[in-house]
Amino acid sequence: MKEYIVETKSLKKYYQMGENTVKALDGVDFRVKAREFVAIIGKSGSGKSTLLHMLGGLDEPTDGSVLIDGKILSGLKKEQLAILRRRKIGFIFQNYNLVPDLNVYENVVLPVELDGRKVDEEYVSEILELLGLSKKKDAFPGNLSGGQQQRVAIARAVAAKPVIILADEPTGNLDSATSHEVLGLLKMAARQFSQTIILITHDRDIAQLADRIVHIEDGKIVGNTGKGSELHA
C-alpha cells in the first residue's frame, strides 16, 4: 500500500455559469494516510461536496489530479474506475440511500452481491452486532429511526470492505446525541476493519471526533489541524 491512500495534486474544479466562473475547488493539495479519520469542515458553498465527489471519482477535475492508493483516477478507463469505486470506496450520504423494499440484511449485503462477490457471513454478522443491528436484520428501512437507518448505511459501507469511506454530512438529519452515537460507531467500525474515513460536516463538535480537521474556504484548504504531532495537508 502507498504512503497515502488518498492524494490530490493542485486539484481544480471550475463551473462556468454564463459569464462567471465558479471556482468550487481552486488548487487543493490534500493527503490522507491509510486508517486516518479526517473531517472536512467549511461554510456552505466552500467546496466540501465537490472535493468528496472528486475523491470518489464521481466527477472529473477541471485540472490537477486525484490519486487513490497511488492510481490516478483520470488515467483509468470507465470500467476500471467503476471497479475501483466498487471495491475500494464506500459512500455514506445524509439521506441514507437505503432500498426501501429490502430488509436491513439485504441492504447491507447488496453492494457485495452487485459486485459478484461472495458475502462473508461471519464478517457481516460481526458488523451488524457492532452497530447494534443484529435484532433488526429483518426489519425494513421504513420501520427504523433515522439513527438506525444511518447505522444500516454505515454497515453497508463497511461490509463491502472498502479501504476508504467517504461520508457527506452523514449526521445532517440526526439530533446531536444520535449524531455522536452514530459517528462513534462509524469510527469504531472503521478502526476495527482498518478503514480510512473522510467525512464532511458543518458541525465542529462532530469534527472533533476525527484525527485531523481540514478547513476549506472558497475552494482552498485554509486550515489543517491534527491531534497527533504530525500536521500535513
Ligand SMILES: Nc1ncnc2c1ncn2[C@@H]1O[C@H](COP(=O)(O)OP(=O)(O)OP(=O)(O)O)[C@@H](O)[C@H]1O
Ligand atoms: N454542478 C454545479 N454547477 C455549478 N456550480 C456548482 C455545481 N456544483 C457546485 N457548484 C458551486 O460550487 C461551489 C462549491 O459547492 P459545494 O457543493 O462543493 O459546497 P459545499 O461546501 O459542499 O456546500 P454545502 O455545505 O452547502 O453542501 C458553490 O459555489 C456551488 O454553488
